[in-house]
Amino acid sequence: MYMAWISFTRNPRSSLAAIALVAALAAFISIFANSITMSEAELENAYATIPVDAYIMGASATQPPRFNDELYQQILSSGFVAASRAAAECQVHSRDTLRALDSIEMDAALSEYAPGIEWLEGYDESLFAGEQAVCIAPRSAELALGEEARLPMRTRRSVVAVLTVVGLYGGGYDGFGGATYYCPLPVLRGLYEENGMPFSYCGLEMELCNTRELGTFKAQMRELRLDGGMTRLVVNDALLISVTTQLARHVRLLKTLLPLIFVLIAAMGFVMSFLLLRGRRREAAVMRSLGAKRRRVFATLLLETAMQAVTGAALGALAAFLISGRDALCLVKMALVLACYLFGGAAAALHFARVNVLKLMAARE
Amino acid sequence: MAELQLQQTAYAYCNKYQTVQALKGVDYQFESGRFYALVGRSGSGKTTLLSLLAGLDFPTEGKVLFNGKPTAELDCDEYRRDDVAVIYQSYNLFPLLTVLENVTYPLELKKTPLPEAKAIAKEKLLSVGLDEGHLKRFPAMLSGGEQQRVAIARALAGGAKIILADEPTGNLDEENGAVVVSILQRLAHEDGYCVIVVTHDMGIADKADEVIRLSDGRIVSSESAADAG
Ligand SMILES: Nc1ncnc2c1ncn2[C@@H]1O[C@H](COP(=O)(O)OP(=O)(O)OP(=O)(O)O)[C@@H](O)[C@H]1O
Ligand SMILES: [Mg+2]
Numbered sequence: 001m002y003m004a005w006i007s008f009t010r011n012p013r014s015s016l017a018a019i020a021l022v023a024a025l026a027a028f029i030s031i032f033a034n035s036i037t038m039s040e041a042e043l044e045n046a047y048a049t050i051p052v053d054a055y056i057m058g059a060s061a062t063q064p065p066r067f068n069d070e071l072y073q074q075i076l077s078s079g080f081v082a083a084s085r086a087a088a089e090c091q092v093h094s095r096d097t098l099r100a101l102d103s104i105e106m107d108a109a110l111s112e113y114a115p116g117i118e119w120l121e122g123y124d125e126s127l128f129a130g131e132q133a134v135c136i137a138p139r140s141a142e143l144a145l146g147e148e149a150r151l152p153m154r155t156r157r158s159v160v161a162v163l164t165v166v167g168l169y170g171g172g173y174d175g176f177g178g179a180t181y182y183c184p185l186p187v188l189r190g191l192y193e194e195n196g197m198p199f200s201y202c203g204l205e206m207e208l209c210n211t212r213e214l215g216t217f218k219a220q221m222r223e224l225r226l227d228g229g230m231t232r233l234v235v236n237d238a239l240l241i242s243v244t245t246q247l248a249r250h251v252r253l254l255k256t257l258l259p260l261i262f263v264l265i266a267a268m269g270f271v272m273s274f275l276l277l278r279g280r281r282r283e284a285a286v287m288r289s290l291g292a293k294r295r296r297v298f299a300t301l302l303l304e305t306a307m308q309a310v311t312g313a314a315l316g317a318l319a320a321f322l323i324s325g326r327d328a329l330c331l332v333k334m335a336l337v338l339a340c341y342l343f344g345g346a347a348a349a350l351h352f353a354r355v356n357v358l359k360l361m362a363a364r365e
Numbered sequence: 366m367a368e369l370q371l372q373q374t375a376y377a378y379c380n381k382y383q384t385v386q387a388l389k390g391v392d393y394q395f396e397s398g399r400f401y402a403l404v405g406r407s408g409s410g411k412t413t414l415l416s417l418l419a420g421l422d423f424p425t426e427g428k429v430l431f432n433g434k435p436t437a438e439l440d441c442d443e444y445r446r447d448d449v450a451v452i453y454q455s456y457n458l459f460p461l462l463t464v465l466e467n468v469t470y471p472l473e474l475k476k477t478p479l480p481e482a483k484a485i486a487k488e489k490l491l492s493v494g495l496d497e498g499h500l501k502r503f504p505a506m507l508s509g510g511e512q513q514r515v516a517i518a519r520a521l522a523g524g525a526k527i528i529l530a531d532e533p534t535g536n537l538d539e540e541n542g543a544v545v546v547s548i549l550q551r552l553a554h555e556d557g558y559c560v561i562v563v564t565h566d567m568g569i570a571d572k573a574d575e576v577i578r579l580s581d582g583r584i585v586s587s588e589s590a591a592d593a594g
Binding site for chain 1: 419421422443444447450457458459461466470473519
């Protein structure tokens with residue numbers, strides 16, 4: 001349509017106004033959409049990198065929790081546990097303790113002593129990952145490396161843990177709390193099972209994964225009744241929450257704004273085209289009086305608007321590219337901007353294609 | 366058969382609040398090859414009558430017949446494109462198109478091939494007394510008289526045999542007005558057009574074959590040059 005092309009090229013002032021508007025809108029949308037993508041990536045990154053750990057706590061800080069193997073298995077199979085370590089203990093002799101760990105880090109005191117531990121040849125702290133009937137004994141127990149420690153349970157004297165001493169720690173006396181022996185967790189559990197005694201854990205620490213759905217994890221744990229009482233689950237997600245809620249709110253806000261902006265673009269398309277075509281009402285009427293069909297007048301006006309919009313969108317895309325790089329370019333977004341703007345423009349064009357030709361006669365310059 | 370015929374033609378401007386009866390039952394016949402002048406006081410309904418003849422709207426009562434067919438039954442876009450042409454007091458040229466492009470436009474609507482359309486347009490422009498130098502100019506670079514002649518050329522280009530003009534000399538000085546009138550007169554008498562001109566200027570009315578006087582939406586008198594002398 002020659003007429004539209006001519007109006008587009010020979011009316012630079014109005015064309016430039018429309019082009020500038022569309023370019024600004026297109027650049028804005030590109031940058032806006034890009035910032036949504038970036039915020040989403042940041043959010044994803046926060047979930048992936050911020051560690052969340054959890055542990056089981058007793059009724060109070062001084063009273064360790066007690067929970068059975070069934071609960072332990074349920075927690076571990078929740079799908080949220082990336083790594084875990086557990087501890088159990090029982091009273092032996094008259095006032096000594098046997099602690100069973102699956103990692104030396106489960107016991108703060110032993111970890112502290114660790115550099116001073118005297119090992120039997122071939123042993124080190126990795127013994128806790130295994131299932132050998134061995135133990136680390138306090139020096140105060142006056143046992144030698146390689147010797148067997150016989151530790152009868154206080155609740156059932158007939159059950160005796162027989163463990164080879166492979167490490168010695170601590171000073172020469174045991175203080176008032178009695179001596180503490182350390183052995184791998186499966187060893188103690190096995191002893192309980194052999195003797196038909198109910199085994200219970202007294203500590204569990206976990207590193208969580210899948211932290212995006214922590215809510216589900218917490219709900220599952222609530223169902224296991226770990227939300228209070230004698231055994232409570234504590235999830236250290238304060239940092240994750242403080243970071244992600246902000247980011248998530250930001251992303252949500254941007255995402256709700258996006259469709260609104262497209263509506264605004266349509267409105268601007270209408271207003272801009274209306275203002276630009278308003279001065280051309282007379283031309284539209286003349287076309288109609290010369291016998292152009294309404295459809296044709298509409299097409300002419302819309303095509304002119306489309307030429308402005310396409311040029312504007314191209315410039316806008318270029319601007320977005322220069323400002324925020326290649327990632328900001330999105331063909332779909334550009335097409336949407338164009339479509340919305342032209343939707344508004346079409347409404348304006350339709351309005352002027354329906355011009356009252358009769359009034360043209362009466363119009364004087 | 367009369368080219369254009371008014372049969373009890375009435376027209377009322379309506380909006381939500383008011384109705385203005387601009388024409389109140391008009392009968393008349395317009396023949397080809399004749400030059401008509403439509404005169405009357407301001408507000409008497411001249412422009413309204415011309416608009417109905419031009420097919421810009423249809424009578425609210427009665428009929429306007431073109432070759433015996435009511436305009437209301439015609440495709441009014443085609444009627445305007447092929448059968449009537451209107452010339453306005455304010456020229457109404459497309460400001461962004463050159464003189465030649467303005468005159469080519471009606472031919473474009475008829476899907477005439479461009480080279481042929483340009484040739485016709487050029488011929489029409491030369492026939493109203495414009496020269497080659499004007500063709501590439503924009504309307505704003507022409508005098509009023511030249512613009513009105515471009516408008517006449519545009520009216521002729523579409524091939525319509527009925528030319529309706531609403532005060533075509535209203536914005537022109539006497540000399541240019543006279544040129545325009547003589548062109549219109551020539552079209553009627555030499556080329557067989559039916560030319561109907563609304564005018565306030567009794568000098569123009571004197572040159573018409575028939576003068577139709579409107580008053581308050583009715584024809585109060587019509588006299589033909591032959592009657593007068
Ligand atoms: N668009 C309109 N809406 C309502 N009434 C109108 C409209 N146009 C004209 N009229 C009325 O119709 C009547 C006839 O108007 P018309 O324009 O035909 O007069 P005219 O003879 O051409 O006058 P003029 O010599 O001033 O051009 C007038 O009373 C006018 O007020
Ligand atoms: Mg008038």
